[in-house]
Amino acid sequence: MLKNIVFDFGNVVMNYDPDKILNHYDLSPADHELLKKTIFQSKEWLEIDRGNLSEDEATKIFIKKLPKRLHDQARTIMQTWPSKVVFYQDVFDWMKELKADGYHIYALSNTGMRFANYLMKSKYGENFDGGVFSAAEKLMKPDARIYEKLLTRYHLKAGESLFIDDLKENTAAAEDLGMYGFTFWIDKLSELKDYVSKIGKEQ
Structure with missing residues (x-):
């Protein structure tokens, strides 16, 4: 599931x-x-x-x-x-729908902590249940260890988790660990929503 x-x-x-x-x-x-x-x-x-x-x-x-x-x-x-930066309000609106449906939302990003802290302390940060950031961990995607830190820290099962990234090598690394992966660009939002609906119904 x-x-x-x-x-x-x-x-x-x-x-x-x-x-x-x-x-x-x-x-x-x-x-x-x-x-x-x-x-x-x-x-x-x-x-x-x-x-x-x-x-x-x-x-x-x-x-x-x-x-x-x-x-x-x-x-x-x-x-x-x-x-x-311009935040994608449509993505955050969808996050709220996902949380209302019972999903847990996490962040996993290659980023410095100035930006990570800015986002997580902003109104957008309230959508996340946690996050793992490269600067804090001294690990960068697609290194498998940063994905494993997320899974371990928040007690997540790979087979119950979907990772969304704009780079194929990063979603592929998640898939290698047993996670679902979706390579995203903002014009694919409706496709991503359909994908989440599809894999949610399969289980």
Whole structure:
């Protein structure tokens, strides 16, 4: 019986698009591109997700790479970018329906803790019964160990759990552990709803 539905964050519950995030700041086209490359496309950004750098440590590295005129802007972006993403309200509305139907909802995401804490402390966080995040665990999907941490921490059975992610390699890793997997993009929401309904009826 399907009991647990596990959501990734980026491009599943919100639109992770550095260009759209940076559009919220007053930047010239050249500065927009420079900040995108220096911050969001950097190796340090991945190290934040891996838990090897804090956001503040990464900010200091970014500042060293940028001209002085962009130092304050870089600090502001690093502090405030989580509030600039667009959340998918339709997904969160569906989560409420799922919880009303008795499902448990969890998060499993490759993310730094600044964003994870922002989301989980926001109005959207109340939809989740728990979460496991790469920066805190120092493990990244599709490493099987991060999925196993979620299952163990919340006493979940793999065969009763569905994992939703925007990357096929991540849903495939969940399936290898016996979980259901669904590779998602926002235009697949109706397909995902049908899938949950189908596998729920099969058991």
